[in-house]
Amino acid sequence: MPWKQGYTISDEISLADADVRWPDGKRCAVHIVVDLNLASGPDGITPGDLTSPAAVFAANDGLDGLLRALAGSGLKATFAVPALIAECYPERIREIVGRGHELAAHGLKGEDVSGLSRTEEAARIELASELLTAIAGERPAGWFSLPRQTDRFAGGSISANTIELLLEARYVYMGNGLADDLPHYWVTDVGQRRAILTLPYYYHFDDQFFCMFPAQGTGLENADMLLRNWRAEFDAQYRRGRFFTMTLHPQHSGWGHRLAGLEALLAELGRRPQLWNATGAECARHWQSAYPAASQLGLEASIWQDYPDSLS
Amino acid sequence: MPQSLKEELDALTAVAAHNGRRFRLLQRPAWPNAARIAVNLTVDFDAMLLRRLNNEPPMELAKGEFGGRVGIWRLIELFRTHGVKATIFTPGRICELYPRALAAAVREGHELADHMWEHRVPKEPAVARAHLSRTKAALQLISGRAPIGSRSRYPSALLREVGFLYNSHGARSHLPYLVCDDDGDPAILELPFHFAIDDAMFFSFAWYASANAGQRLFDPDRVFDLWWAAFEHQYREGGYLNICLHPFVSGRALRIAMLDRLIERMRGAPGVWFATCEEVARHCLAQNAPGLLTASAAAATAE
DSSP: OBOOTTTOSSOSSOOOGGGOOOGGGOSEEEEEEEEOOOOSSTTOOOHHHHHSHHHHHIIIIIHHHHHHHHHHHTOOEEEEEOHHHHHHOHHHHHHHHHTTOEEEEOTTTSOOOTTSOHHHHHHHHHHHHHHHHHHHSSOOSEEOOOOOTTOSSTTOOOOSSHHHHHHHTTOSEEEEEOSOSSOEEEEEETTTTEEEEEEEOOGGGBGGGTSSBSSTTTSBOOHHHHHHHHHHHHHHHHHHTOEEEEEEOHHHHTSHHHHHHHHHHHHHHHHOTTEEEOOHHHHHHHHHHHSOHHHHOOOBOOOOOOOTTSOO | OOHHHHHHHHHHHHHHHHHHHHEEEOOOOOOGGGOSEEEEEEEEOOTTHHHHHTTOOHHHHHHHHHIIIIIHHHHHHHHHHHTOOOEEEEOTTHHHHOHHHHHHHHHTTOEEEEOOSSSOOOSSHHHHHHHHHHHHHHHHHHHSSOOOEEOSOOOHHHHHHTTOOEEOOOOSSSSOEEEEOTTSOEEEEEOOOOGGGBTHHHHOTTGGGOOGGGOOOOOHHHHHHHHHHHHHHHHHHTOEEEEEEOHHHHTSHHHHHHHHHHHHHHHTSSSEEEEOHHHHHHHHHHHHOHHHHHHHHHHHHHO
């Protein structure tokens, strides 16, 4: 592409619909993400977050509801879990893994890392990885930096070092990126073609921004709008043969009318024969083997020119 | 009435009167081939530039990058499917980031127009002029011809000076109108764009750093209904509609599908003229201010 450091993270053009291939000749990939973060702010999970009514609901009824909806439709999901949550609820985490879902890391305590030093962030990644490994028996392949409801921006927050640190910590994939609606490569060193496989995320498919958002009591309930977004995106991506992803939280999608809508949608998805439902690691491994970065990334030298009166 | 209040009212009345001389609203245009409405599909190809200008965090830049990697290509494909031509308002810098998409748009017959150098109008006149000239040159390098329109807050006099015929920014009328200079003479044509017909107002979280309580989280069906109603209104009146699309917003698959239905439905109505902004501008100017066309052609020859 014309690469530009500080502006672009990947190459100039995404893979065309006609060139996308999924395992076993399937038509469209579906990746379901369940986010177990409870943090209400950038500092990560607080005592108040762990003892709120929503936290109790999330750990019990809400999670039960999501697991039942997934089992009922025969679909697998990736659970993005802060290490602290796994420490608090190890039995529930083992139950999730035992049901065939994938456990991925979502920070040490679901915090915003953008202000941390490189050393501090590296230490937190290592500690989170160790704690999750001890509980699940396997080192997580994926890392998520999903947004919190109160974040000013809904894309998730990382630091300037996060992606490189994930590569150093041997993560297979980054769970949430916004530059594509297919798996894509997030480049950290353009000269060496160093990149991490990144899975798509989009806040318009994330329940936390539609369920009493921005806050219980004062927010707006737009669960019907969310369901229409999911259906419209799924139909469009299925036609194109690409990738559909949705992000769920037990405290949001596990409740009442929302759960009823979700169950109906998941049942429809589960009945589609041409759908490839995979966890994050399965998606990443397929992509890395079918479209390896070495041959797939079309990176060309920058043609950017600097001017004194312009952004550099 | 106390003297001070009277002076204040006089001053405000003078402001309104002066402003009234700055714009000349036009009669309902007679569109070519007796069309009932002119529709400009316009694309603001910001990608991540505005996010970068606002110093937003990395994920916001990636959100914008979607527009360059994916969204712009889907819009080009959508326009091809329907055989319609659009105007791509392009920041000059985008020519250095997504030259292949812009070249493809030109091959398809779409118009490239100015959307500032890096999505801002510098306060210093000399810098503003440099930005505009640089964008003009960058677009011309790709399209082979000088752009003649802008979506920006550049002063009309400056736009006119570099040979531009139109701007597409304000919404002082449903119909195209003339912006006049201090002498009351027409300086440039305005092709009205309204924020309610702008995808970013409905689908872009943190647009212009909006607070969480005011986030833009609509589903496509609702926007389809709003925009169809806007189209029907102007179709009845015999008017004009400018639909503003951002590749990083409308390029998402669920919204391309919505736009596909919307354009299909608009095409089903007899007498819809889908045109580039340049075509609409030239048509309106020929009817209302032919002198501007002559002056722009002379400026182009002089360069």
